[in-house]
Amino acid sequence: MPYLNVTEVESGVTSLAAAFPTADLIELPEPTFEGRTCHALRISTHPTEPKPAVVLIGGAHAREWGSCEILVNFAADLLHAHAGGTGLAYGGTSFTSAQVRTVLEELDVVVFPLVNPDGRRYSQTVEALWRRNRNPAQSGGNPAAVGVDLNRNYDHLFDYRTAFHPSAPVRVSDDPANPDQVYQGPEPFSEPEPRNVRWLLDRFARTRWFVDVHSYSQKMLYVWGDDQNQSVDPAKNFRNPLFDGKRGLKDGLVYAEFIEEGDADDSAVLAERFCEALKGVRGKEYTPEQAFDLYPTCGTSDDYVYARHILSDREEEKILAFTVEWGTDFQPLWPEMKKIVLEVDAGLVQFCLTALA
């Protein structure tokens, strides 16, 4: 089986919902620029009971093809194992039938495998390394300036020219024709695709964990992405204008982003357990790492999602947020991608179990 096209990802999602009473189909409210409607799955044994949720999304960056397969296969594995009363085996990592049951009984597992179908179609049929969506609104008629980087369009430190130090290597642009394809869009949530993700989090108000699946670099990243973490000075935080122009440098505590120590510890443990389970499959070493250590970012899903509880001042809505960067290539040959699917899925099952522990 080669990579799935857009229609096949969608039919994978809808056929799982049709086949399993433990899977509910969720239609996302916002169609894409090209008019596609997106779908997610909620996997759960007691769909009406209030339970904590884990939200897993993928396919935001068009060229990172395997993210959709990782999530469709993850959903299928959980559903088949639960229905059959079996465990799950991924190479050297395995889970018991009791563990599978625990995940479905104690969590709402919400899986949204293809956030950016327009981009995926374009990447798979026209320009393989396309990253953005296909919204031409800001392009001025220039085909190279079509589209927005959806993982820069979330509402977090969006005004990067104000927020960051002028020499911080923050990986974002306000130029639609930016050759690195990191154009942020005209304003936060200007694009329907991140608005769909936000809607999902609003709908599942008991979401406690979030994972955005990307490639590549063999890492499991946790917040923050804008600067180094620190847990000693709450005044140094993304909302404080006193620190505008100071963010994004590796300068120790001159500016470093505040995170409660318990959250930093819990995030590191979840990332470490993910990597351990993944390594058990066939020995691949993924690194648990703070997102900033890869490069400084703004407008990304993980920082936005974790920041939601700070902005709302509602502690009960806290969501620990992560970004997987699988593999060493955006589009590995399919035999290799199949193995990556298995190892990342093993990591995600362990992530769910660690979250519940």
Ligand SMILES: [Zn+2]
């Ligand atoms: Zn990506």
